[in-house]
Amino acid sequence: MGKCDCNNQNKALGASSIMFGEPVRIMGSGSIVGQMENEGPLSGCFDKVSEDKNDMFGADSWEKAESELQKSAIAITLEKTGMSAKDIRYLFAGDLLGQNIASSFGVMDYNIPLFGLYGACSTCGESLSLGSMAIAGGFADTVISLTSSHFASAQKEFRFPLEYGGQRPLYASWTVTGSAGFLLQRNNVSNEMKTANSTFKNKICITGITTGRIEDFGIKDSFNMGCAMAPAAKWVIEGNLKDFGRTPCDYDAIFTGDLGNVGREALIKLLEDDDIDIRSRHYDCGMLIYDLEKQDVHAGGSGCGCSAVVLSSYILKKMDEGEWKRILFVPTGALLNKTSFNEGQNVPGIAHGIVIETID
């Protein structure tokens, strides 16, 4: 633990990026989703799917159901990698609910030292950033990064009880019911620590990060989260390219978290204004998880769980199959709560960028 190889230094790049001296391995991940998520294009890709149509996961409230999602995501992640909770040094976890209660009540039985995070729907990126920093900094051999969202608990938290039957505008997104955990580990685990079984044929690693800042373009409509978050995604993507000295072509694909089809167009146009063209290699997790033609989700999926379950069930698998060798993964979040919205405040956004590569 705490090994230091002077040839493998972490490098702080530019405004807010880090290139890790030694890539941090993603050894495996576990995903669980609701029924509707499993009716979309990624059907069959998830590790576990809700057995009841209300996605209650055996709980008696929406909030407890979301906690069950996190509990299951950890259990699946541990099982797939052959690890147990005592092998995990830190947990980096967050969700969308007030005071992170889905995480608190979801993870506490595992007794893992916890850093609670809040970055709205960008939290998956934040948890992967801090988790990989903990390993690259020599503070831990093994950590889990974990996030969740639940459609019904999010509607209750941010908008209206479902029973109101409120009408959603076409640019609104649909909160994904799902959770995913990612087990990160250093390449050469210390003698006394356990090496996880990798669930991938290849070495899939986090090689760098770009940390986001809050961007506020004056959006007031909390349904229009895609446009609220697009400027933050733009700042991270542009910053990542500059800090690492790359062009979009250096990435086989660039994924945003949950901009949806309206936010995606905003992002592409914002980047075009700065002569950066990502259209041919950009995908949005919110548009990958649902069939926007057939499923009644309007602009796409959203929520802390959206980018997490798409990364776990789809992106990492495709990388392992060789479809993409280096990607930029940019979960996006809208910063608001009921009170800030009701008091007329704007909806600013934040995003966090993760560089993921298969390494020989």
Place this chain on the structure above:
Amino acid sequence: MGKCDCNNQNKALGASSIMFGEPVRIMGSGSIVGQMENEGPLSGCFDKVSEDKNDMFGADSWEKAESELQKSAIAITLEKTGMSAKDIRYLFAGDLLGQNIASSFGVMDYNIPLFGLYGACSTCGESLSLGSMAIAGGFADTVISLTSSHFASAQKEFRFPLEYGGQRPLYASWTVTGSAGFLLQRNNVSNEMKTANSTFKNKICITGITTGRIEDFGIKDSFNMGCAMAPAAKWVIEGNLKDFGRTPCDYDAIFTGDLGNVGREALIKLLEDDDIDIRSRHYDCGMLIYDLEKQDVHAGGSGCGCSAVVLSSYILKKMDEGEWKRILFVPTGALLNKTSFNEGQNVPGIAHGIVIETID
């Protein structure tokens, strides 16, 4: 940036502690409080005090008032250390409000890359932990750790609107209106980066941390936060002593965040059961900030801002004057929200331990 000295490795100790290879310097801090906080024993110690009796700080809502607290705390911290926002690589910030809105709207104008945190009233410890890890891991030269709470926004968030005039039991605590920021910097700043002016005569450093886990002793009463948090504080203090191979006497003082007088007795008794006696050297920030005899606060102060402003205005100053050479600082948090409480869930706790020393 990213220097690596092989003689100064970070060491992961025991269950959840880290000893930093190179101590992380606290170069300065800035605190701002409400009027009531300045009427207690620490009167005159704070950098800035509310000018109006309602502690609105020029804002038109309680939530915006709390954002103003954070904005001021950063401004004071930057001014005292002679730094500007562009010199700060990362901000680690959190508060008690749903979806961290006090932080989001408080910090966004500074344009500093942000990690949003939630650890309830332990967030000050969490932000100092992750901030010092970022520096000790070679990811940043300079960061700010920042937290806040506001009495009125917290009452509205967790309990009742003040206008209800609800009666508080004697074991309840009083949420501190205050915010403090801490500027952390590596000892030898990279050539191209700016060295902060230290506001201390001595080198005051974070030399290690002990990360907490959630402890649930079945407390159901959200007013009894002292007893809800005491087991988490016990776990961190006991773990810290074991991981570092120390006894309570190796610390000149041990500070908890906001247990209050009821929680303090619970903590001392829990530790006594394990033959650990901290009574003579234990202080609680919630009992230091108010005069429990004369001010109508019942068990003491609480909130993310409580431990933060006491550390900034009192503990660090006393350390600089030589009163204490090595302390253990343990902010404590109660994990709940309105919904979890109303649905009958327990109130578990979490705490984060920070070892602070003056170094020759």
